[in-house]
Amino acid sequence: MGVLDLLTQETIGFACLPKANSAWILLGIPFDSTTTYKPGTRFAPDSVRSASCNLEFYSLLTGLILEDDRINDLGNLVLPPGEVEKSLRIIEDAVRELRGLYPDALTIFIGGEHLITYPIVKAFDKTIDTLVVFDAHLDLRSEYLSSKYNHATFLRRIVEELDLNVLHIGSRAYSKDELDYVKSSGLKVLNILESKDLEAVGKEFENLGRTYVSLDIDVIDPAYAPGVGNPEPLGMDPLTLLKVVKKIFESNNKVIGFDLVEVNPLVDVNDVTSALAGKIILEVMAMDKAFRNTKWL
């Protein structure tokens, strides 16, 4: 028995879709141990699943209907409370195992906090050419409150430790340390103002290769996504975001992984942030279906 069998808890299926073999694998990662402000993203995997049961399966961006589709929703990882290092290892092991079992699937993760992207991406073992991050924040601090591995530093760790291209979209909140690092490292960062120019952004998406997309829900304006630990004003609207994401799928790239992190149901309003997150995942599934066979990979 693998890590996944040992450490996974069954849940209702995403959007109440029947669970079955599918081109889409879903895994919930209820990890929020390094959150510094309002915690609670641990409840997102279940909350997003359940809010999505009340959505229809039509995809506005592609025109497809997913009503007769299936999803391979594996449930949630079970993680030892307060043990960050051990948790990161479990996440990494589980994702590696999952990649071995379903090498051709689009693997989708619901966080949890943004730090989970670090072990996930690591587990993809150099099969990722480009990591595209949507986030209000850069998460590029070299360390934060004497801690090296947390939600505010995860991308710095990835850049330092792993060998892949990073494209960062939608940011509008930097520390000086981060801004300096961006300048010195030559990291590609499109801030929120630049991110809304669909054509310009589209140009950056040519030839990303095998792509992993990490979406911190706070890239969206708090008006649309109030249920986040750290609401940052001046964000993107959901339709623009989806159009940008669609450009990744349309272009000559292959999306092999996707995560949606930082939804916090504990501070949400009428579950609108969970519903929005579910909608985004449904649209990503539809985009994958629409453009899957057009790829060279």
Place this chain on the structure above:
Amino acid sequence: MGVLDLLTQETIGFACLPKANSAWILLGIPFDSTTTYKPGTRFAPDSVRSASCNLEFYSLLTGLILEDDRINDLGNLVLPPGEVEKSLRIIEDAVRELRGLYPDALTIFIGGEHLITYPIVKAFDKTIDTLVVFDAHLDLRSEYLSSKYNHATFLRRIVEELDLNVLHIGSRAYSKDELDYVKSSGLKVLNILESKDLEAVGKEFENLGRTYVSLDIDVIDPAYAPGVGNPEPLGMDPLTLLKVVKKIFESNNKVIGFDLVEVNPLVDVNDVTSALAGKIILEVMAMDKAFRNTKWL
């Protein structure tokens, strides 16, 4: 004594406007018996009335001020709890009586759930040429969870049973069944992306004739209207909606009825959805006043 006398409960007047004879009749219909997700729209008539007391009477879309106007607010219907069939009959009878008493008025209804539009429109007895529906959803299912008359099927029933044109605006959430029906029936549906093109939408509004407008508040994005049973992302913004509605009044049509449904005060935030609903009704009243005498009817 008619149904209205027997089955109406007095309330404060809409927007705290003095109650008196007027070109506008208002009736609250606190019916939400077939709601499938979060119930509570029964509280909307009172909540919208009361939140509107804190609005000013200036209309941004027309430049009119309604401060010295009156409204004929008849209060709320009293309906037997849990008796859908009987309730629909009471609604239909009350609206027919009301139409008899005030044939030239613009009759405005505050729901309650969307199913109320079915008995209302029926009671207009073929005096409606076109039904314009604003909604995130189509509500065109042939049946839902073995029930034929509910919020998710009401428009299908209208299309099947009544003889009028339907124009549907703002949708973005379909079931397969509904999409198939739209295709086979030739129903005119402008989805949310098409609905924002004011000029294109305007063209559809030429010669609607005697028009009834039904506005499901969830056509608006949850950012602006979080207090709804089923928040559906990617919606319209309120100003665009009002501009579209204004085009109906400006064009060569006569609006004879209007309902605003699906506001749910139980899950709202600081009553912003109730306030927005009140604002929309005030603007509709102002549009009616501004364009009333320009009509051929």
Place this chain on the structure above:
Amino acid sequence: MGVLDLLTQETIGFACLPKANSAWILLGIPFDSTTTYKPGTRFAPDSVRSASCNLEFYSLLTGLILEDDRINDLGNLVLPPGEVEKSLRIIEDAVRELRGLYPDALTIFIGGEHLITYPIVKAFDKTIDTLVVFDAHLDLRSEYLSSKYNHATFLRRIVEELDLNVLHIGSRAYSKDELDYVKSSGLKVLNILESKDLEAVGKEFENLGRTYVSLDIDVIDPAYAPGVGNPEPLGMDPLTLLKVVKKIFESNNKVIGFDLVEVNPLVDVNDVTSALAGKIILEVMAMDKAFRNTKWL
């Protein structure tokens, strides 16, 4: 296939207990179509199940630990939205089937509103000697707002239509109609002040025979159970309630059915009412286990 197979939706198991054959059958009945004030009890079965996952399995009233026990949690009934008559029939059919399948089990129901007790008790087909009701209200109106079958009349219907003894405990809110009926009918009613006298109440419990217990959570004071549609002050505290319930089990009676109704998660605080409901069900299971073999039946 029976009604239960056709109309049941799977859920997580109560208190996250493993689902298996057991002396306890659980069925969720998310029905709240006749609620007149704040609706939302439809969410209680899932909310109580989930809040109970964070409770320990020790029973304070009996000293037993249920950690290694199993429960036969059948999930929730699926009911047609807004169709009261059809829903009552489905509930009755499902319960009758369930009684046929598990004649020796203690069947436990989580509502939903109090009206569900009517079809449940009917389905027990004269196997109930005494119905013990805990409720702040009598629910004995002859009709309510022109409706005969609803949460405010259900007990009147049972008394009129079925042949069993009724013992009512904890009431403190009567209409004149109800009080007159109690006097004329000779129904046994212990009001809230009398209900706290454990010894006196105990006397009433001698020889109830085969007993069905229906517990409207609003019998408890809103301080302990704020999440109810109609909070009624001056109620019982949870420990006294459990001691009273225990007396039923201790005495020479056999409890064959139990329902817990009227929890409303939509208006609750930190899920405390759901947690309390879960605790009560756990204690009832423990009482059943503790006293099961001491019965003559």
Place this chain on the structure above:
Amino acid sequence: MGVLDLLTQETIGFACLPKANSAWILLGIPFDSTTTYKPGTRFAPDSVRSASCNLEFYSLLTGLILEDDRINDLGNLVLPPGEVEKSLRIIEDAVRELRGLYPDALTIFIGGEHLITYPIVKAFDKTIDTLVVFDAHLDLRSEYLSSKYNHATFLRRIVEELDLNVLHIGSRAYSKDELDYVKSSGLKVLNILESKDLEAVGKEFENLGRTYVSLDIDVIDPAYAPGVGNPEPLGMDPLTLLKVVKKIFESNNKVIGFDLVEVNPLVDVNDVTSALAGKIILEVMAMDKAFRNTKWL
């Protein structure tokens, strides 16, 4: 010792910035005694300070980072409960003293309700050439419910009693009385529709001279700023607002005072309105820094 020493209560520093001598003076004025609808703006100074601790110090509008800057946060005024006249006098005295102590600073005030702008502006003693007000409402009533000095009349008092130009931006809710006054007085009012035309608004900003900017947060749409006493639909979005504000700083004017009023933390959601208010103040500080030395004054 001056009024400020006697009547100020120490708090944490705005955005957790170190308190020190600085070009920016901050004073909290927790006054909401004349609020007519939902009260609670008294909690805004502390709530805005604390929500801002979780913002980064990067300014999107100017590209500056304020991380190494300081602020002279003087804390909150202590005001006698329920004594409006005395409170207005204390505010006026404190601001006058503050202007004497820091004549070259940009003085920033966090309300409290909009009436505080009246004594503040008075205390600037004719050093203000133009008062720019952002507000959904005109606050120009001649009196309100028999009271002359309150949140709904403050601007009328300023226009009548003080000698300065007024430019009003973003309005969309007028009483007849106010609209008549605007017409007769020739006050410059750009309503919400006109306010979004950056170029046109920019023209109005040429040569304002010494400028005081008063920002009622309800000028922003309730989607972005739900935590206000009187949410008024159809408002501005935060980015447009900041671009308009920036135009004031860019043009040939000198901003000498700024207040942000009417944030109500008691009815907010996840503190998003407080966070937005903090962001606006940070951007205003950055604009001041960016354009300070380009001024002729």
Place this chain on the structure above:
Amino acid sequence: MGVLDLLTQETIGFACLPKANSAWILLGIPFDSTTTYKPGTRFAPDSVRSASCNLEFYSLLTGLILEDDRINDLGNLVLPPGEVEKSLRIIEDAVRELRGLYPDALTIFIGGEHLITYPIVKAFDKTIDTLVVFDAHLDLRSEYLSSKYNHATFLRRIVEELDLNVLHIGSRAYSKDELDYVKSSGLKVLNILESKDLEAVGKEFENLGRTYVSLDIDVIDPAYAPGVGNPEPLGMDPLTLLKVVKKIFESNNKVIGFDLVEVNPLVDVNDVTSALAGKIILEVMAMDKAFRNTKWL
């Protein structure tokens, strides 16, 4: 026309009881201008009226049913925002007029904050022999934050300015200043521990004469009444409170006025505090009815 006609706003009747001539006069006084912590008691009169519509009319303490009774609910006073002195004068004038019009009625007031008791009691013009106050706090400060007339000083003002006996019950939060004053003035104060001894309290109630009862809802424990501006732990439970109040009516006294103050619907939970307040008023009405004709007065 009197003050009452000029300055009263119509509302729904208390508990939805029909409005008619009656032995009970009700007046809402939505005044909260001197509140120092969380404001919002201005919403209590309407909130208590509306929550009471869902209560039954049975009185547990007396066994009476008030279903066929009437109430003379005069609506709410309209007060100038932020004008404390003027407001106190209006309250006093209105109450004096009301006493002239209905000299034999039991006059009931719903606040608003506790300061309203000052002008009310003044308007009773020496017809009160004893003022019985239920409150967690003494409200006996000589002044508070430089203000002499506010919720924290009102009782001191009454003791100093008016000639009546004061009996204070249920307190548990004193300032040193207040405790010293109690000692020096010889005021009769039963703290919360002493207040629960029904017999001892009963003794204090012999021969109070013409009695006015003022009930600050925070005398009750926050568990039962969370919706208050200043929740003070260790309070009374509602049943004990009602038993104590009943003793006043049972004894040889005549209750001529009653107020219930400090309910704050803005911070309540599921309106439980409003419902409790409504219940208390209903019980007080029933006590008045039960013992009215047994009096010597």
Place this chain on the structure above:
Amino acid sequence: MGVLDLLTQETIGFACLPKANSAWILLGIPFDSTTTYKPGTRFAPDSVRSASCNLEFYSLLTGLILEDDRINDLGNLVLPPGEVEKSLRIIEDAVRELRGLYPDALTIFIGGEHLITYPIVKAFDKTIDTLVVFDAHLDLRSEYLSSKYNHATFLRRIVEELDLNVLHIGSRAYSKDELDYVKSSGLKVLNILESKDLEAVGKEFENLGRTYVSLDIDVIDPAYAPGVGNPEPLGMDPLTLLKVVKKIFESNNKVIGFDLVEVNPLVDVNDVTSALAGKIILEVMAMDKAFRNTKWL
């Protein structure tokens, strides 16, 4: 410079008391990294401090007034996010340093989660004779979800690793593992039913010696303390709790440390749990003052 200087963040003083040298040291420990259900206790130190500013300084249990007293509130520890081991070490070091600096003070800690008691007690370095724990739960698991050091195991670690007596009071939720351990280890546990018998509990308090009291707020019933991560029904009421605590001070013991943990402001109602926690701390300070000089130690 010591750990305390390096790692402490200044805050407002507890209950807005002036900070100064005092017999009472206060330290906030915003640590909640191992919480398994609803997180948020990290906000308790600030929330309890601020809610306490609205309490009076009278102590009901002792009759003392603390208005002129001082407190040495050192602020909050700053801990590395997600680093449990490092955090525990910092807590231990800080407490040891604090004990060295203020050997005669009563040191008071506000958590944070219950795990903080482990490093605190360790840092007292065998100066504790008895640890008295108030808790709904035993926190005696040998491990929890593969983690050895967390809120559910902390007391097991203390019992296993440290040499002191443990007295556990108020429990009502056990796992089988814990119950077995209690039996085998002979730990003294008074469950909730036994804990209410003041006399019996008092007997256990004779000769505890140097005592540390740890109070998990969930020992109190959720009616009084809803703002906790894991509300457990059937708890103690606050007055009984304080009487029990007082017995510790009255008896021949010396209380040298006290912590109050598990308050969760994120899920509280109107801050009543924070206010209650503040009240408990004030009463503990008063008890310490009242009985300090009666000790032999």
